[in-house]
Amino acid sequence: MNIAQFVFFDSSSTNPISNTYGNIGSGGSLTLQVIADEGTPIDLQVEGLVDMNSPDKYAPIRVVSLDTFKTTNTITEAGIYMIIISGVNNVRLKSNAGVGNFKAYAVSVNWWRWRMGKTSNNDSVARILSMAALQNGQLDSDITVKSPVGGIPAGKVYKAGTSVTTIINDMLGGGSPVVVEDVKIFYGATDSKPTSTSGLTSITVKSDKLLNGYIIKIDSGDRSARTSQYPTIALPVKYKITKWIANGFDYDIPHTEIQSGGYSIYYLNKPSYDVEDGGITYKITITT
16 A cells, blocks of 8 residues: 655645645545634635646546535635545645645555555545536446445445445445355356256355356357357346456447346347357356
């Protein structure tokens, strides 16, 4: 984990344009604290720069109040704020109410280093708290969590209108605990479009594994005879497949869902046979 600390303004500041924070470590967010005596006028705007070839083209960045979880263009009171800076090279503050009588101090955490190259939690945090996705402290579109964040499991879907307070509460473990359960699923390939789990192989999988980009190999058809079958997966109805890709690709293969006997049965629309012996490896995105 790489932590960067930075002072934008302090008592010695004279320029209404703050010191510039260079996001060299590719941090995903800044936690900013504005400290001032009661009654001190505060009028701050956060600005960011992506294109280093246009050094004078800073643009406003909205911030999230960690007191109310609402977003704002302008900071008008002391407090703690979150600023999403993923992909932003430079960040600065601009004061419209004088300087020298308050302090603006920030900390940035680079989770990529902490996870040693693994998929960053920061991707999910940035998606959840993205300035473009928030309206008055609520999501304005559905968001699916890509990787586990605190108490939020991968695959969880937050619907438009969900309050950010609820999401932060879940993230910090204040919401309902994440329960790991044994899930019986079925998989295999069928000569015709499946109508039940009959003839499929059953296995038991832990729910956290199922919801974290499930990898499965399915043997279908006969390559030598050029006969094709329908790759099929069946899950309890509470689980939903939102994406089905062949490992190494990002194309969502068209598939159909039917329900039978308490299970949602998914099969690829086009039958196929394996191009290699042993089956094709698929990565399945599953949500609840």
